[in-house]
Amino acid sequence: MSGLRxxxxxxxxxxxxxxxxxxxxxxxxxxxxxxxxxxxLSLVAGLVRPDHGTVTLGEAVLTDTDAGVFVPAHARGxxxxxxxxxxxxxxxxxxxxxxxxxxxxxxxxASRELARRWLRAVDAEDLARRRPAQLSGGQAQRxxxxxxxxxxPRVLLLDEPMSALDVTAAPAVRRLLRTxxxxxxxxxxxxxxxxxxxxxxxxxxxxxxxxxxxxxxSVRSVLTSPRSAFGARIAGVNLLSGRIVEHxxxxxxxxxxxxxxxxxxxxxxxxxxAVALFRPAAVAVHLEPPHASPRNVLPVTIAEMEVxxxxxxxxxxxxxxxxxxxxxxxxAAAVADLDLAPGRRVYFVVKTQEVQLHPALPxxxx
Ligand SMILES: Nc1ncnc2c1ncn2[C@@H]1O[C@H](COP(=O)(O)OP(=O)(O)OP(=O)(O)O)[C@@H](O)[C@H]1O
Numbered sequence: 001m002s003g004l005r006x007x008x009x010x011x012x013x014x015x016x017x018x019x020x021x022x023x024x025x026x027x028x029x030x031x032x033x034x035x036x037x038x039x040x041l042s043l044v045a046g047l048v049r050p051d052h053g054t055v056t057l058g059e060a061v062l063t064d065t066d067a068g069v070f071v072p073a074h075a076r077g078x079x080x081x082x083x084x085x086x087x088x089x090x091x092x093x094x095x096x097x098x099x100x101x102x103x104x105x106x107x108x109x110a111s112r113e114l115a116r117r118w119l120r121a122v123d124a125e126d127l128a129r130r131r132p133a134q135l136s137g138g139q140a141q142r143x144x145x146x147x148x149x150x151x152x153p154r155v156l157l158l159d160e161p162m163s164a165l166d167v168t169a170a171p172a173v174r175r176l177l178r179t180x181x182x183x184x185x186x187x188x189x190x191x192x193x194x195x196x197x198x199x200x201x202x203x204x205x206x207x208x209x210x211x212x213x214x215x216x217x218s219v220r221s222v223l224t225s226p227r228s229a230f231g232a233r234i235a236g237v238n239l240l241s242g243r244i245v246e247h248x249x250x251x252x253x254x255x256x257x258x259x260x261x262x263x264x265x266x267x268x269x270x271x272x273x274a275v276a277l278f279r280p281a282a283v284a285v286h287l288e289p290p291h292a293s294p295r296n297v298l299p300v301t302i303a304e305m306e307v308x309x310x311x312x313x314x315x316x317x318x319x320x321x322x323x324x325x326x327x328x329x330x331x332a333a334a335v336a337d338l339d340l341a342p343g344r345r346v347y348f349v350v351k352t353q354e355v356q357l358h359p360a361l362p363x364x365x366x
Contacts, residue, residue: 015040049070084140244268244357248357300317
């Protein structure tokens with residue numbers, strides 16, 4: 001047996017999980033509030049004991065209720081990173097990172113060297129002497145990532161690691177996590193509310209509802225053919241699939257070219273299979289194509305309109321490849337001003353910086 005396997009029931013929280021994770025796989029866990037996502041991480045981390053079941057990591061049995069096995073959290077080879085960097089407030093950043101190897105019995109000099117290496121890896125070397133109170137949220141989270149990695153965990157668990165960061169700090173942490181998770185081939189489980197994070201960071205996604213895994217597959221498959229209520233709700237993101245034709249530009253099979261920004265640091269080369277994602281709220285609807293650049297102008301025939309929260313969601317006809325129609329969220333005033341109605345030919349206009357380009361993911365595993 002390799003990888004992580006969880007088969008556990010926790011009755012007090014009405015949770016019953018059965019899932020496996022291959023070595024080197026990154027799994028994103030999505031689901032509504034209170035669905036049991038954190039509970040799943042707690043079961044793996046050894047923070048809660050299931051009423052019944054097993055948690056295994058490769059050959060190691062971490063939990064086995066029948067056999068009376070429950071390896072304590074610190075001895076599991078599992079690191080948990082939460083929303084807020086839980087650094088020791090009285091220790092410097094460097095001492096926080098050193099703590100992990102020290103508590104595993106490494107010598108002082110070796111621990112110090114490891115801490116330096118990991119702080120450098122998260123681009124926080126110059127913060128080494130600062131106390132947590134002197135760090136911004138994003139800086140503290142980078143130090144917390146260094147501390148988690150310095151423990152050399154076999155599995156990294158991340159509980160909404162970007163949700164407490166402001167919008168300016170989140171991209172750097174997301175880029176760092178992308179390096180840590182995707183390029184270093186780590187085994188990891190990331191709980192997130194953000195589908196775009198799932199897409200940027202994970203190989204596979206599971207949707208958790210009421211303490212159960214209700215859907216599992218590639219992020220794209222969950223996006224394009226959701227089978228759970230939550231999957232359908234989160235699929236409210238526009239997605240176009242195609243190939244990169246030049247840096248920062250994707251062409252769909254029917255010849256539409258969309259420009260966007262790549263958060264992955266320029267790894268998408270011409271010919272690469274990719275997806276472009278943008279939120280309906282980022283789309284403006286025009287009756288004539290605007291001339292201002294840099295903007296994407298997508299001709300659309302309105303198929304339907306529906307009230308969507310405080311906005312009106314305007315949906316185009318299905319794309320030529322049968323993928324979900326593009327959607328725009330506009331104000332009711334705009335609907336009236338532009339006289340929008342089904343059948344009308346309009347232009348969906350979206351700024352380049354609102355479009356995220358990502359590599360297309362491989363087919364779902366299992
Ligand atoms: N420490 C706890 N003790 C008892 N019940 C808990 C505890 N933590 C969570 N629960 C309950 O377990 C259920 C699952 O909660 P959990 O925190 O795992 O959900 P979640 O999917 O992580 O939610 P959120 O997205 O809101 O963080 C909820 O009904 C919650 O009230």
